[in-house]
Amino acid sequence: MRVSELSQATGVPVPTIKYYLREGLLPRGETTTSPNQASYSDEHVTRLRLIRSLLDVGGLSVATVRDVLAAVDDPDTSLHDVLGRAVGTVTATGADADDEHHARARTRLAGLIDDRGWHVSPHAPAREAAVAALATIYRLGLENLDSLADVYAGAAEQVAEADLGSVVQVADRDRRVQTALVGTVVGDALFAALRRMAQEHTSAKHFPPAQDPEQR
Amino acid sequence: MRVSELSQATGVPVPTIKYYLREGLLPRGETTTSPNQASYSDEHVTRLRLIRSLLDVGGLSVATVRDVLAAVDDPDTSLHDVLGRAVGTVTATGADADDEHHARARTRLAGLIDDRGWHVSPHAPAREAAVAALATIYRLGLENLDSLADVYAGAAEQVAEADLGSVVQVADRDRRVQTALVGTVVGDALFAALRRMAQEHTSAKHFPPAQDPEQR
Structure with missing residues (x-):
């Protein structure tokens, strides 16, 4: 899925996801044929939920x-x-x-x-x-x-x-x-x-x- | 005591004490004859320690x-x-x-x-x-x-x-x-x-x- 879909699946805004990527909390997605567009998996959804739990709760x-x-x-x-x-x-x-x-x-x-x-x-x-x-x-x-x-x-x-x-x-x-x-x-x-x-x-x-x- | 002595008694820096005074956490000291100089009591020491405990610990x-x-x-x-x-x-x-x-x-x-x-x-x-x-x-x-x-x-x-x-x-x-x-x-x-x-x-x-x- 694309970063926008990852955002939709988790409720985490795209800029926040990009911040976690930069900070090394979330692994980069698979690179795709189109430049500047990575592909994210269900594992990213799980990891993102875990990150939010540790940070927020x-x-x-x-x-x-x-x-x-x-x-x-x-x-x-x-x-x-x-x-x-x-x-x-x-x-x-x-x-x-x-x-x-x-x-x-x-x-x-x-x-x-x-x-x-x-x-x-x-x-x-x-x-x-x-x-x-x-x-x-x-x-x-x-x-x-x-x-x-x-x-x-x-x-x-x-x-x-x-x-x-x-x-x-x-x-x-x-x-x-x-x-x-x-x-x-x-x-x-x-x-x-x-x-x-x-x-x-x-x-x-x-x-x-x-x-x-x-x-x- | 003066604000510098209050700082010494509690280990809280003077600018921080002034911040707590502005924010209404710490009551103002008694005004003295010299302008811009208030006098603080042991109650201020106690209150300042309580404030630090609640904030820090x-x-x-x-x-x-x-x-x-x-x-x-x-x-x-x-x-x-x-x-x-x-x-x-x-x-x-x-x-x-x-x-x-x-x-x-x-x-x-x-x-x-x-x-x-x-x-x-x-x-x-x-x-x-x-x-x-x-x-x-x-x-x-x-x-x-x-x-x-x-x-x-x-x-x-x-x-x-x-x-x-x-x-x-x-x-x-x-x-x-x-x-x-x-x-x-x-x-x-x-x-x-x-x-x-x-x-x-x-x-x-x-x-x-x-x-x-x-x-x-």
């Missing part, structure tokens, strides 16, 4: 998507490594000074990982992300949020077991990699949304909203 | 932070409403067409909420965010990720109970609101990081990384 940057998809496309990359790339999409945000709150957060996280018997690479980006989050809590003096980390870790374990279970089910390598990637990235958004709904439900139980006096 | 936009802080500063806003604002910081991303995948996602989410007995406002932004995530999974044909939603919802319930528990502990209204806000927003980042570490741990169990042949 997953909130990844174009550079991260390029990096992750390069690992996906390399048949020599082990599934563990692709998962590592997907896992690496969480990075510590904010350029905080490495202060006493970070030191405390580092100790706290090391203890938590030790308690749970987790094997986590010392250079895992998620470590820095967790340290940044904990350091924020300490810097703001919100001490009573500290104990949440243990509850979160327990819930994260259940989620991670289910995540991996859904990946293991899939036999085909490409499909398996895609499942792992989307499950990880879109899963963040799904969990955050479900947490908000559970919070609303729990909050209404603890703090009943003020009754509208106009309402009978 | 929480990944919120300046507009969202302004909106949330306005609710925090209004003593007439009930805690439930402030939580509602914090909860509203998750929004559906990506301007997807409202297609058959969305319809299916909506039905799936309604069933899940019903099964769990959650009370969730029909207009909760988190609903649309969850629908967008589920629709993405369906659009990509990754059917086996669908069942994750139930595991996530169970984990989200545990997390939300702990979240609310930490808020209830706090007596002071301002502190309580800050706890709820930071717990919700920074909590997303903390959970995502812990989930990645739990995934790494679980993945290494299921898919042992290739042994380096050079290594004994």
